[in-house]
Amino acid sequence: MRLGINALIALCLGLIPMIGGAGQKPLTVTDDLGHSFPISSPPRKIVSLSPNVTEILFSLGLGGAILGVTRFCDYPSEALSKEKIGGVVDPSLEKIQALHPDLVIAFQGNPLRVLDRLKDLGVSVFTLREGRRVEEVFQTIEKIGRVTWTSEKAADLVAALGAGLSRTQGALRKAGPNPRVFLSLHGSGLWTCGHESFLNDLLDQAGAVNIAGGVARNWILMGRESFIQQDPEAIVILAKSGADFIQGREWFQNEPVFKKVAALRSGRIYHLDENAASRFGPRLIAMTEHLARLLHPEAFERQP
């Protein structure tokens, strides 16, 4: 059903041929802000304003067309050698302008004021928003595919990622009951994700029950009392490195009031790569499977 609607939208919005176009078929693509883009040729000079967009562009084989990325774009490692145009909330107008990009791809988190100013300067800015479910990353990939004339590659990537997600789902059918999980965002403190974050869906897809999943918010600072009362059976720590993870784990272990919490008694404290899991990009699928394997090793045992 979802695929059908997608195809319909693609037909309605993505492929409106311009009348009187000479030879090549120009495209009009609509971004998540509702702006439509007449794209008369494949963009060759792309600037990415967000790490997840950079990851998607590289996985569509567009590494060569990327001119500029943010200082947070560190994956894949080729991204590190690209020109840095500033950060996510403070991209440099000058640097972007100096690259003369034919397409800038922005993402939720880039301030709209900055994007408006870029548009004033005559730059085409294609803006996408974050979904609340892991699967919505497929639409994000397809949209980027359409605007960069790589729809076929995008479709292949989405098919492969979709298959990966179904494989995980299939394996989890043999799994035991879903554990109550606390997702620790910073490795210290009780910051976690609520119902509105795609990380909540990631937990769900990986066969976990988010103990903060009932809160209709994106990010939450949970109190120690409700943490103890919810009694999570496992803790998943998002950390950039093994050392950060160990530091985060020690924080939980050294808190005397947490001693009786199930996860600390059983020692079920797991590491999930922060960059891979917190960026709305293709690596979410692998992270879902990785977490499912950590939480339900029994379900994956007899996999070939």
Next chain:
Amino acid sequence: MSLKSKRGFLLLGLAGLFAAGFLLSMVSGQVRTSPAAFVDFLLGNDQSLRTIFWEIRLPRAILAFLIGACLSLAGAILQGYFQNPMADPFVVGVSSGASLGAVLCLVLGLQASLAGFSTQSLFAFLSGYGIVLLVYALSLKKGFFKVETLLLTGVAAGALASSLTSFFLFLRTDSYEQAVFWLLGSFQLASWKQAGAVAPYLFICLAISQWLAKDMNLLSLGDETAQSLGCPVPRVRKIFLATATLLAAVSVSVSGVIGFVGLVVPHWIRILIGPDHRFLFAFSTLTGGVFLVFCDLIARTILSSAELPIGIITAAVGAPFFIYLLHRKKG
């Protein structure tokens, strides 16, 4: 040295710094551009960097100048108004009010633009002005008010607005990074449109201040003496308060809260050329503008990979210089 020649020297110095500041602003930035490329652009030979010079750097330097001028003039007015050297453009709660408006806008997700102004700017302006009206109304007793009550009510209302701002930021942590940039001020998005929007306010407010400068001099003798010397004290006070608030609210709504400029620049001028408001207003305006052009220059070039919020620079540069002047004056 007579006051008159001091003023002459100061004016000459400011003109030189003004020219230097603008030239440096044009040739430096995150993108490396040689002075030769700038000359080429001026001569019309090479227009490839036109957007950077003409649409990004020049309006940015002009906006920095205008905002610095607005804030310093507002500070000079309010220090005279309250007879208090600690007064700054934000003393009666304008900045906290305006930040509250801007953050509220972020939190509610109202990000659009109306007639060239972003809704954030409009919210900031209205809430900044609104809070001062509220403070003013609360300070009135039987149609009169004590300056002291106004000052204290302003501080209290400002604290309340700040706590509400933090509360909204806490509710919506994903707006936090954006809000910080707003709260510490930046000229990152400066455009001709913004500069054009600010300029008329500055000119009108400067004209009003110059027109009433003699009355401000009389106010420093005390309200009763001023009244007996023919100064219509209540009316003059109302006009000055409205003018300073307008300047501060416009500034905050365009570029966020930029501290220290409005506090320190009028003091520099008072130390250099004395307390006569007929010159204090004009010189504070000019100096504040030039000062902020240099601060912005530092803010956007000191790190190669990122821009600093300008509020960090204004205090870091302004405070030592201020202490030096104070020290020299004593010695």
